[in-house]
Amino acid sequence: MWTIDLALSEADLALCTATLSAEERARMARYLRLEDRARFAASHAATRLILGRALGCDPRDLAFTAAPGGKPALAGASLAFNLSHSGRRALVGLSTEAPLGVDVESVRPLPDALRIALGHFAPDETAALARLDGPAREAAFFALWTRKEAVVKALGAGLALPLTRFSVSLPPGPPCLLRLDAGREHAMAGDPGTWSLHHLEPGPGTVGALAAAGSVKALARRALPPNWPAWLP
Numbered sequence: 001m002w003t004i005d006l007a008l009s010e011a012d013l014a015l016c017t018a019t020l021s022a023e024e025r026a027r028m029a030r031y032l033r034l035e036d037r038a039r040f041a042a043s044h045a046a047t048r049l050i051l052g053r054a055l056g057c058d059p060r061d062l063a064f065t066a067a068p069g070g071k072p073a074l075a076g077a078s079l080a081f082n083l084s085h086s087g088r089r090a091l092v093g094l095s096t097e098a099p100l101g102v103d104v105e106s107v108r109p110l111p112d113a114l115r116i117a118l119g120h121f122a123p124d125e126t127a128a129l130a131r132l133d134g135p136a137r138e139a140a141f142f143a144l145w146t147r148k149e150a151v152v153k154a155l156g157a158g159l160a161l162p163l164t165r166f167s168v169s170l171p172p173g174p175p176c177l178l179r180l181d182a183g184r185e186h187a188m189a190g191d192p193g194t195w196s197l198h199h200l201e202p203g204p205g206t207v208g209a210l211a212a213a214g215s216v217k218a219l220a221r222r223a224l225p226p227n228w229p230a231w232l233p
């Protein structure tokens with residue numbers, strides 16, 4: 001599990017952009033806001049850097065494919081990965097063992113957390129959230145959100161999987177997948193008891209989660225150093 005600081009100088013962003021494929025540069029150019037283009041360049045260059053080091057190859061030589069739900073995968077390598085970015089923070093998870101999903105969110109005041117939960121989450125999750133209040137409810141909401149998003153991303157399901165079809169635990173209890181009815185379209189989902197869920201705090205004001213459709217025996221946490229673009233080719 002890698003944490004990446006995306007706040008970079010213009011010179012470093014130019015290095016990042018040079019590492020991207022023509023297709024990635026075209027996607028980046030479609031973002032209207034400068035900050036979105038910068039986040040895209042930095043997070044995708046960091047993903048290439050991390051994957052290139054893991055596989056022992058030049059980050060520029062990596063090729064990606066997309067699964068039917070849109071989940072990016074490495075072409076021609078069995079290493080699973082997933083990227084998430086929010087604000088100045090990104091997470092990249094890698095696994096040789098199981099499909100995985102990661103999510104990071106910037107924690108912010110959310111007075112209508114319960115209303116959002118009622119509209120989207122499973123009844124048992126909403127009931128657990130309703131038993132909390134104040135900052136405890138807000139913290140639990142973001143933990144819940146990132147755990148659910150990480151599960152959706154592990155499955156590669158995107159918006160096609162209704163968020164009421166599965167439930168995750170809330171803090172302060174240990175993170176786990178309590179119930180999963182992913183349907184026949186996600187046959188790899190398996191028994192919820194075989195999943196691993198991890199709570200992450202990748203930096204001040206951020207919360208994250210990693211979900212893997214299988215057991216993760218050891219989770220190694222790493223951070224790219226602040227000058228990481230210097231490692232790009």
Ligand SMILES: CC(C)(COP(=O)(O)OP(=O)(O)OC[C@H]1O[C@@H](n2cnc3c(N)ncnc32)[C@H](O)[C@@H]1OP(=O)(O)O)[C@@H](O)C(=O)NCCC(=O)NCCS
Pocket residue numbers: 040043069070071072082083084085086101102103104144145146148149152153154155156157158159163
């Ligand atoms: C892509 C998606 C899965 C995650 O988006 P997000 O939370 O806005 O963004 P994140 O930063 O966490 O993840 C984006 C990255 O996930 C990867 N990704 C894209 N599609 C994916 C998919 N179907 N499955 C897993 N990962 C995916 C990409 O690397 C993408 O990066 P990019 O947009 O820069 O190319 C989102 O579109 C989605 O469908 N979410 C549905 C779940 C939902 O409604 N959650 C509400 C709260 S629980």
